[in-house]
Amino acid sequence: APPVRRRPAHTLMAGSPDVSAFPRAEWLKAARRALTAAPNEAFGYGDPQGRVELRTVLAEYLARARGVYASPGRVVVCAGFVHGLSLLGQALRRRGVREVAVESYGLHIHRDLLTGAGLRTPGLPVDALGARTELLAGMRGVGAVLMTPAHQFPTGVPLHADRRAAAVDWARSRAGLVLEDDYDGEFRYDRQSVGALQGLDPERVVYLGTASKSLAPGLRLAWMVLPQDLVDEVLAVKGGAEWMPPTPDQLTLAEFIASGAYDRHVRSMRLRYRRRRDALVAALAERAPDVRVSGIAAGLHAVLELPADTERSVVQAAAWQGLALEGLSRFRHPEAEPGREGLVIGYGSPAESGWAGALDALCRVLP
Template sequence: MTDSWASGTVFGADLHLELRGSGLRAGLMDALREAVRTGRLTPGTRLPSSRSLAADLGIARNTVADAYAELVAEGWLTAQQGSGTQVARRAAPRRPARTARTTRPVSRQVTYNLMSGRPDLATFPRAQWLKAARRALTEAPDDAFGYGDPRGRVELRTVLADYLARARGVYADPDRVVVCSGFVHGLMLLGRVLKARKVRAVAVEAYGFDEHRDLLTQAGLRTPPLPLDGHGARTGELARTPGAGAVLLTPAHQYPTGVALHPDRRAAAVDWARATGGLILEDDYDGEFRYDRQPVGALQGLDPERVVYLGTASKALAPGLRLGWMVLPRELVAEVVEAKGPSDWASSALEQLTLAEFMRSGGYDRHVRSARLRYRRRRDQFVAALAERNPGIAVRGIAAGLHAVLELPPGTERAVVEAATWQGLAVDGLSRYRHPDAGPGRRVPMPAADGLVIGYGTPSDSAWTGALDALCRVLPDSA
């Protein structure tokens, strides 16, 4: 028999065998050996009974039984009364030899992670999330299992509109909310829309994520930098930024410097948008986490028709949920929905329904309050340790968020980052976030600044003390 195959059942899983050659028994034995040799059948895997496999292959049961018996004698399989036929434990697959081409370069192991941009993942509220997921799944309407509205589930859009109005001062109604799979996805969609609107440039803060600038550049947009100082982005210079039809800002807590945008500069940004028809893209990435007073409200409340508000569950819960949202000016909703596509392919409907239930039940508020207290304690421990062991090192941006900036002596940033690497400590230098056109001698002159961006919210509780100790060891005593 030539080129014959079947799918047998192994505890409900498919077993694909391809029989080649003129003899049925020899072909079956070769197919089973090859499946074990390549690792498709792993040691301990239970094979179908001879009756079941014979029926799937359309051959005699005795042929299968004889093939099994011979492979048992060869050591490929084992057979025990009551346990059936299994792949032998010693029948390990052969691995290809490594070559210089496939060998990865050796890198130092990271023992402690103080990179910014994510929360303590160990504190994800698993039990509460599971409870919300069970209830959401039980109550989900049948249409939740279809392709869905490209704006996202109405249940989530409704609860988001209520929460954002209450907690962040956002003017929202469900029809203006579009669910996406995170900030990057939202920015990608907005880049397409802005390009289609003939926008040539999106101004960005002189310090920020290069990944965000790259997304806009890939959309065909220039990203001229706005200078920064102790009051945030100098939005008064938007009028002198050629071709800018939009601006990307982090007004509640500038990333990474940590300053809040001054009220006068908030007003200047809105005035520019109204006068020019421009748009403000507001990244409210960690707006809930302010420690010394009430959180700074969203800029969107000043003019909902000129500001696109973007938020996510990445900092409050976990980035792995891939859930974010945009609150759009009414005239922009249809264009963003068209850019997203005809169905909601980006975010799982069940995850959306679970988050909606988690927020509706009060679980989200309780988790945020608990996390805020926990991160504030981390921040206080962080500041106290530096004051004791590294006096004179200035700490900036600690009023909010999950990260802070440490000012270093001029010319020392690279050496400190390298020393941290040797200690197994992952940290980021401040210069990583500086716009290529900003800095001494650049188009946007700014003083050189050496520093570290420290994500004190990243380590688990068990790793926090060790990470803090490793950081203090690599820092200079003073600046």
């Protein structure tokens, strides 16, 4: 008989928020108001670009909260970030783009999506200042680059101002595009959030945002703010309304943001995650003082540096303890040089009741 796979007692996997904190009561209130006010045609097949109510509210919110230059006509609502990236990959291929650079540390699912659209995905090295965008000029075949400028995933560093400028300069000089994945831009702890790169050049940067980290992945609600000349091309790839988040959910999110409930929720989650981050740093200082922690100024994860040749054994030891976590090497581009060893610790995912236990299990397996 195959071995029985036990569910881990604790998870510190990166990429998920604390779904137990979903604001059910506020969401229900917003849904009631939104559905009461919705016109009858809202329950038809709808606009493949997304409900105009949501696009209008998103344009205003993103301008205010992230410094994005947006108008409702540039916003396309999609069923999660992966759906948006898939549409962009197909639209870029139709444009004749053959290569999209990706950061040398990132999610393989994003690389695989672009590869599936027929694009090559050369790696752009990442260091302590973020992606080395000055190298784009030498990457001859590249027509676009996928980046996480506000908070590099998974290393956790914000892209340096000079490199932000270099990315935009490259896109202008090469008629290229920067695809900006702003996956957790709302969660900055040490100072005001870094504004979106898109604000530097809305015709050269595609902005991608999602409710997956701020609210819940199960909503499957995300959005793209596109350069004007790309809107029709993306909609042509998208086709009909089948690949849309349900209209009632779009209307509810629009109401949730417009009423101020979204801002309040993000503020309360920012405090919760900040407390968790502080507890993580304090526990490491006390129980694993040799482990250096980085990438803690923002987001829902941190990187713990490990001594050479220990990453695999620590991940294995964690599994034996019933603790699910991932090593840094799991996120490395297949063509990238082997780099430092470490753990990517997602402190967003445990429910509040499980956080202390997860932290304790982590400290037990660290060298």
